[in-house]
Amino acid sequence: MSAMLEIENLSVHLDGPDGRRLVDDVSFDLADGQRLGVIGESGSGKSLTALAVLGLLGHPLSASGSIRLSLGDGDTVDTVSAPGRRLDGVRGRTVGAVFQEPLASLDPLMRIGAQLAWPLRRHRGFRADALRRAVLDALAEVQLPEPERIARSLIHEVSGGQRQRVAIALALAAEPRLLIADEPTTALDVTVQAGVLELLQAAVENRGMSLVFISHDLPVVAGIADRVVVMRGGRVVEIGDTRRILTAPREEYTRTLVGASRALDDLLPARPAGSDGPTSGGTE
Amino acid sequence: MSVTVLTEAERNPRSRDTRSRRPRRRTSVNLLVGGVLFGIIAVVAILSLVALPFEPSDTTGGRLQPPSPEHWAGTDRLGRDLFTQLMIGARLAMLTGVGAVAIAAVLGVLVGLVAAMAGRWIDDALSSLLDIAIAFPTLLLAMLVVAWRGASLESAILAIGLAGSAVIARLTRVTATRVLAQDFVTASRTSGTGTLRLIRLHVLPNVWPTLIVPLALQFGGAVVAEASLSYVGLGSPPPNASWGRMLQEAQSTVLVAPTAAILPGLLLVATIIGINLLADGLRDVADPTGRTLR
Numbered sequence: 001m002s003a004m005l006e007i008e009n010l011s012v013h014l015d016g017p018d019g020r021r022l023v024d025d026v027s028f029d030l031a032d033g034q035r036l037g038v039i040g041e042s043g044s045g046k047s048l049t050a051l052a053v054l055g056l057l058g059h060p061l062s063a064s065g066s067i068r069l070s071l072g073d074g075d076t077v078d079t080v081s082a083p084g085r086r087l088d089g090v091r092g093r094t095v096g097a098v099f100q101e102p103l104a105s106l107d108p109l110m111r112i113g114a115q116l117a118w119p120l121r122r123h124r125g126f127r128a129d130a131l132r133r134a135v136l137d138a139l140a141e142v143q144l145p146e147p148e149r150i151a152r153s154l155i156h157e158v159s160g161g162q163r164q165r166v167a168i169a170l171a172l173a174a175e176p177r178l179l180i181a182d183e184p185t186t187a188l189d190v191t192v193q194a195g196v197l198e199l200l201q202a203a204v205e206n207r208g209m210s211l212v213f214i215s216h217d218l219p220v221v222a223g224i225a226d227r228v229v230v231m232r233g234g235r236v237v238e239i240g241d242t243r244r245i246l247t248a249p250r251e252e253y254t255r256t257l258v259g260a261s262r263a264l265d266d267l268l269p270a271r272p273a274g275s276d277g278p279t280s281g282g283t284e
Numbered sequence: 285m286s287v288t289v290l291t292e293a294e295r296n297p298r299s300r301d302t303r304s305r306r307p308r309r310r311t312s313v314n315l316l317v318g319g320v321l322f323g324i325i326a327v328v329a330i331l332s333l334v335a336l337p338f339e340p341s342d343t344t345g346g347r348l349q350p351p352s353p354e355h356w357a358g359t360d361r362l363g364r365d366l367f368t369q370l371m372i373g374a375r376l377a378m379l380t381g382v383g384a385v386a387i388a389a390v391l392g393v394l395v396g397l398v399a400a401m402a403g404r405w406i407d408d409a410l411s412s413l414l415d416i417a418i419a420f421p422t423l424l425l426a427m428l429v430v431a432w433r434g435a436s437l438e439s440a441i442l443a444i445g446l447a448g449s450a451v452i453a454r455l456t457r458v459t460a461t462r463v464l465a466q467d468f469v470t471a472s473r474t475s476g477t478g479t480l481r482l483i484r485l486h487v488l489p490n491v492w493p494t495l496i497v498p499l500a501l502q503f504g505g506a507v508v509a510e511a512s513l514s515y516v517g518l519g520s521p522p523p524n525a526s527w528g529r530m531l532q533e534a535q536s537t538v539l540v541a542p543t544a545a546i547l548p549g550l551l552l553v554a555t556i557i558g559i560n561l562l563a564d565g566l567r568d569v570a571d572p573t574g575r576t577l578r
C-alpha cells in the first residue's frame with residue numbers, strides 16, 4: 001500500500017525573536033486507506049500539526065521539515081514548501097477537514113446550501129439543477145432530515161449535532177482522499193457524539209478515505225483508529241498499533257493516559273483493534 | 285451505510301438557538317422613525333433637482349420676511365426665498381453624506397483588507413500610517429485640501445471622505461483579521477477557495493455588518509463637517525448654500541428673524557438622528573444572528 005501522508009521532521013515555530021517551537025521534530029506517516037489517531041493533552045500541538053498538513057499555518061507561525069501528501073496519481077505535494085496557489089488547487093480534492101467547534105466552522109451569514117454548493121461546483125463540476133440536487137444529496141448522505149429546509153437555513157438555525165453533520169458534509173463535498181477530523185465530537189453532547197462518530201466512520205469506509213482523527217479522548221480514538229500517535233509538548237511520544245498502545249504502552253506518559261481511561265479495559269476484549277462501531281455506548 | 289436514528293437534540297433544530305438579544309420591536313421603531321426622517325430629507329433633496337419654488341438668486345421677496353403662504357420659511361436679508369435654500373441645502377447635505385461615505389467605504393475597506401491579508405511589514409506600515417491619519421484633525425485636513433483645490437463642495441467631500449476612510453480602514457483591518465482566524469475560513473480554504481473568492485464569499489459579508497453603523501455615523505458626521513466648513517466659509521459658495529452657510533448668514537439677524545437660523549439647524553439635527561436610527565435598524569437586519577464578530 002502506498003503512503004497517503006508522510007510527515008518528516010515537522011517543526012512549527014513562532015516567528016519573531018524568541019521563535020518558540022510549538023511542534024518539535026514530528027515524523028509519522030499514514031498509508032492509503034489507513035485510520036490514524038492522534039492523541040495528547042491540550043496544547044500538545046495536535047491542531048498545529050493538522051494545520052501544517054493543510055498548509056494553512058497563519059501569520060505568526062511557520063513550519064519546517066516536509067509533509068508529503070499523495071495526490072492519487074502518483075504525484076505528491078509538499079504542503080510545507082508549496083506556494084499557496086498550488087495548494088488552493090489541490091486542497092479539497094486531496095484533503096478535507098472537520099473541526100472541533102461546528103458553529104465556528106461554517107459562515108454564520110451564508111445559507112448552508114450555498115456553502116455546500118461551492119466545493120461541489122469547483123471540484124466536481126456540478127451546475128444548475130445538478131448542483132442543487134448534489135447539495136441535497138450531500139445533506140442526505142450525512143443523515144440530515146429535511147435537506148431542503150437545512151439547505152435554506154443559516155448555521156445558527158440548526159442544532160449542534162446537525163451543525164457537525166453539515167460540517168462533515170462540507171468536508172466530504174470535494175471527495176477528499178484524506179479527512180482530518182480535529183476533535184470533531186468534543187463540543188457535542190454525549191448523546192449526539194456517538195451518532196457523529198458513526199457517521200464519520202461510515203463515510204471513511206464507504207469512500208475508502210484515509211483518516212487522521214485528533215482527540216484527547218483515548219476511548220474514542222481506540223474505537224476509530226488502526227494506529228495511534230501519542231503527542232506531548234509538541235513532540236511525538238509513541239507511535240503504534242492501537243491495540244499495542246492500549247495493551248502494552250512503552251512510554252511512561254502513554255501508560256498514564258491509558259491508566260486514566262482505565263474504564264476502557266472492560267470494553268477491550270469485545271473489541272479487536274481496527275473494528276468498527278463507536279466506543280462510547282451512547283444510544284441514539 | 286448504517287442507519288442512524290436522530291437524537292432529540294438533533295431532531296429539534298431550534299433547541300439551542302441563540303436569538304438576537306435586541307428586542308425586535310425596538311428594531312422596527314428605529315427603522316421606521318429613522319426611515320421617515322431620512323426619507324423626507326432625501327425626497328426634498330431629489331425634489332430640489334426637479335423643481336424649486338423660486339430661483340435661488342431671486343431677491344424679489346422682500347428682506348427678512350417671516351414665514352408666509354408665499355415664502356413658507358420666510359426670506360433672508362437679501363430677499364431670497366429661504367425654503368428654496370433649505371431644499372438646496374438638503375441636496376448638498378445628501379451629496380456630501382453619500383460622497384464622503386462612498387470614498388470612506390471604498391478606500392477604507394480596500395486599505396483595511398490589504399493590511400489584514402498582507403504580510404507583517406505591510407500591515408505594520410499601514411497601521412502606523414492609519415494611526416497618524418486618524419490623529420489628524422478633519423478640519424485641518426479639509427483646509428489643506430481647500431488650499432490645494434480651492435473651496436468647493438467637492439473639496440469638502442474629498443477631505444471628509446479621506447478623513448473617514450482611515451477610521452474605516454482600521455475597523456476593517458481588525459474585523460477582517462478576526463474573520464480570517466475563524467474556522468470557517470480555514471474550512472473554506474481547505475476546500476480550495478482562493479484569496480479573492482475568500483474575500484467575496486466570507487470576509488466582506490462578515491465585515492460589512494460592523495461597518496454599517498460607523499458609516500452611518502460618518503454620514504451624519506460628514507453633513508456636520510460640511511456645515512462647519514461652510515460656516516467658516518470653506519464650503520460651497522452662495523447662492524447654492526448649504527445649511528451651514530445658511531446658519532452663518534442668519535447669525536447676525538438671529539434676533540429679528542430667528543426662523544432663518546432655527547430651520548437649517550433643525551434639518552441638520554433631523555438628518556443626523558434619522559441616519560443614526562436607520563443605521564441601528566439596518567444593522568439588525570443585516571445581521572440576523574445578532575452575533576456578528578464585533
Ligand SMILES: Nc1ncnc2c1ncn2[C@@H]1O[C@H](COP(=O)(O)OP(=O)(O)OP(=O)(O)O)[C@@H](O)[C@H]1O
Pocket residue numbers: 014022040041042043044045046047048049060061216
Ligand atoms: N497562533 C498561535 N500563536 C501562538 N501560539 C500558538 C498559536 N496557535 C497555537 N499556539 C500554541 O501552540 C501550542 C499547541 O497548540 P495546538 O492548538 O496545536 O494544541 P492542541 O494539541 O490542538 O490542543 P487542544 O487539545 O487544546 O486543541 C499551544 O501551546 C498553543 O498555545
Ligand SMILES: [Mg+2]
Pocket residue numbers: 046047048182183
Ligand atoms: Mg486543538
